[in-house]
Amino acid sequence: xxxxxxxxxxxxxxxxxxxxxxxxxxxxxxxxxxxxxxxxxxxxxxxxxxxxxxxxxxxxxxxxxxxxxxxxxxxxxxxxxxxxxxxxxxxxxxxxxxxxxxxxxxxxxxxxxxxxxxxxxxxxxxxxxxxxxxxxxxxxxxxxxxxxxxxxxxxxxxxxxxxxxxxxxxxxxxxxxxxxxxxxxxxxxxxxxxxxxxxxxxxxxxxxxxxxxxxxxxxxxxxxxxxxxxxxxxxxxxxxxxxxxxxxxxxxxxxxxxxxxxxxxxxxxxxxxxxxxxxxxxxxxxxxxxxxxxxxxxxxxxxxxxxxxxxxxxxxxxxxxxxxxxxxxxxxxxxxxxxxxxxxxxxxxxxxxxxxxxxxxxxxxxxxxxxxxxxxxxxxxxxxxxxxxxxxxxxxxxxxxxxxxxxxxxxxxxxxxxxxxxxxxxxxxxxxxxxxxxxxxxxxxxxxxxxxxxxx
Amino acid sequence: xxxxxxxxxxxxxxxxxxxxxxxxxxxxxxxxxxxxxxxxxxxxxxxxxxxxxxxxxxxxxxxxxxxxxxxxxxxxxxxxxxxxxxxxxxxxxxxxxxx
Numbered sequence: 001x002x003x004x005x006x007x008x009x010x011x012x013x014x015x016x017x018x019x020x021x022x023x024x025x026x027x028x029x030x031x032x033x034x035x036x037x038x039x040x041x042x043x044x045x046x047x048x049x050x051x052x053x054x055x056x057x058x059x060x061x062x063x064x065x066x067x068x069x070x071x072x073x074x075x076x077x078x079x080x081x082x083x084x085x086x087x088x089x090x091x092x093x094x095x096x097x098x099x100x101x102x103x104x105x106x107x108x109x110x111x112x113x114x115x116x117x118x119x120x121x122x123x124x125x126x127x128x129x130x131x132x133x134x135x136x137x138x139x140x141x142x143x144x145x146x147x148x149x150x151x152x153x154x155x156x157x158x159x160x161x162x163x164x165x166x167x168x169x170x171x172x173x174x175x176x177x178x179x180x181x182x183x184x185x186x187x188x189x190x191x192x193x194x195x196x197x198x199x200x201x202x203x204x205x206x207x208x209x210x211x212x213x214x215x216x217x218x219x220x221x222x223x224x225x226x227x228x229x230x231x232x233x234x235x236x237x238x239x240x241x242x243x244x245x246x247x248x249x250x251x252x253x254x255x256x257x258x259x260x261x262x263x264x265x266x267x268x269x270x271x272x273x274x275x276x277x278x279x280x281x282x283x284x285x286x287x288x289x290x291x292x293x294x295x296x297x298x299x300x301x302x303x304x305x306x307x308x309x310x311x312x313x314x315x316x317x318x319x320x321x322x323x324x325x326x327x328x329x330x331x332x333x334x335x336x337x338x339x340x341x342x343x344x345x346x347x348x349x350x351x352x353x354x355x356x357x358x359x360x361x362x363x364x365x366x367x368x369x370x371x372x373x374x375x376x377x378x379x380x381x382x383x384x385x386x387x388x389x390x391x392x393x394x395x396x397x398x399x400x401x402x403x404x405x406x407x408x409x410x411x412x413x414x415x416x417x418x419x420x421x422x423x424x425x426x427x428x429x430x431x432x433x434x435x436x437x438x439x440x441x442x443x444x445x446x447x448x449x450x451x452x453x454x455x456x
Numbered sequence: 457x458x459x460x461x462x463x464x465x466x467x468x469x470x471x472x473x474x475x476x477x478x479x480x481x482x483x484x485x486x487x488x489x490x491x492x493x494x495x496x497x498x499x500x501x502x503x504x505x506x507x508x509x510x511x512x513x514x515x516x517x518x519x520x521x522x523x524x525x526x527x528x529x530x531x532x533x534x535x536x537x538x539x540x541x542x543x544x545x546x547x548x549x550x551x552x553x554x555x
Contacts, residue, residue: 036515037534038483038536039483043514116512116514117512117514117516125511126501126506126508126519127507128496128508128509129457129509130509130511131510131511131512131513132512132513134512135510135511135512138513138514138533139458139513142483142485143460143464143466143480143481143483143484144460144461144463144481145458145460145488145491145492146458146460146461147458148457148458148459171461171463234497235497235507235509250457260516375511375519377503378501378503378504407502407518408518408521408529409516412516412517444529
């Protein structure tokens with residue numbers, strides 16, 4: 001199988017990927033954009049092109065339609081419905097599309113694979129009817145689908161309040177909102193407010209307006225909730241916490257978002273543990289370039305900064321790619337980056353405050369021993385501790401001891417938990433314990449597809 | 457557990473979930489169709505055999521694995537519904553068959 005050649009291959013059609021691909025094509029780069037979904041938008045702007053009654057979703061969501069329209073009008077070779085399952089360090093991508101595997105070799109690959117919701121491991125979180133807040137938002141975006149029974153939202157972060165407001169507007173108000181942010185988070189965040197207040201005023205006002213909207217709708221709100229657990233036989237029937245219990249048909253959990261580092265970890269790129277955002281984050285330079293010349297990263301996959309910042313880092317990466325393939329003089333790249341960097345600084349102004357205010361409680365990273373950490377292989381926190389005590393020095397050895405991270409999700413969900421639990425057990429920093437090294441195929445592919453790919 | 461908003465104006469697609477026909481919004485996923493059909497539990501887990509349902513709906517968790525048009529182990533949330541699609545719950549892991 002010979003790989004087609006392109007200048008620039010972008011993985012992921014969210015804000016970072018769309019913005020990067022469109023700018024690169026404008027700069028004359030032969031650009032391909034590969035995305036797993038049927039339509040552009042990523043998760044944040046999912047199904048934005050077909051937003052019908054978009055009233056519940058709001059203006060920030062509809063803002064994504066501009067990027068999608070620019071992509072459609074561009075010279076980018078857009079490949080929806082295509083799943084990347086392997087990337088070689090030389091920039092060769094293997095992906096499955098319409099049941100067959102193809103390969104493309106790009107001079108520069110941009111990973112724009114975005115974020116995922118931080119796993120929220122509580123007792124009973126594997127019960128049917130326990131989902132993430134983002135999952136409810138996906139249903140609203142893709143099919144105007146809303147919860148039908150008693151919905152409880154629990155956790156913390158901007159998305160928790162946004163989803164509460166969107167469900168209210170959609171005529172499906174939650175029965176309660178349980179906020180898990182400890183009181184000390186508010187105190188610590190307050191100290192950061194003077195510096196953030198002016199540069200981040202727009203984001204702050206938006207957030208306050210959302211909270212006000214939820215309060216005005218009369219949704220019961222409980223703060224400082226600890227000891228959250230889902231109760232039920234065969235499905236969630238109630239949500240309990242230290243000091244209370246409420247019946248529920250659906251529990252939506254949210255503890256913020258973390259970078260999706262599955263491919264960057266599999267490539268063996270350098271990652272560090274981000275103490276402010278409590279997640280793994282690839283090491284990139286101000287252009288998103290990594291220690292592999294053929295691979296760069298943009299958007300939330302390189303550190304959580306939000307959709308607006310993602311589009312900006314996508315454009316910076318496109319400028320750098322253009323310089324890398326000699327379609328743009330480095331001086332011109334630097335000149336054009338100026339405006340983007342100023343806008344990026346404005347977008348990042350709110351981050352230290354948000355990171356501190358919504359810093360997950362310790363039990364989110366290191367849950368109690370009886371709680372399931374690896375949902376796929378049904379491995380508890382206690383079993384991971386035991387593996388650490390038996391001599392497993394890190395997550396990759398704990399896999400062999402317990403099968404944690406060896407299920408179909410390949411550690412996407414349990415990765416941060418396993419690293420944090422082992423660090424806690426062994427009394428070492430998480431950075432020293434390390435992360436899973438995922439392997440190709442990044443997503444399961446059938447043997448038939450693999451066989452059809454092989455050279456005779 | 458879930459319903460379509462009455463304000464929804466988009467086209468719908470007829471699929472079957474466990475053999476029962478249901479119309480779901482065009483653009484929705486197979487996992488969403490299972491939820492709309494009333495299945496909060498969409499499979500049994502492969503280790504403990506306990507009921508599971510979709511968790512993330514964005515391709516991360518693999519908890520919505522389903523049998524779609526006869527092919528097992530597909531991420532229900534990553535497959536968009538198509539007319540006549542047959543969606544079934546998945547029961548644990550498959551045992552190797554001996555003919």
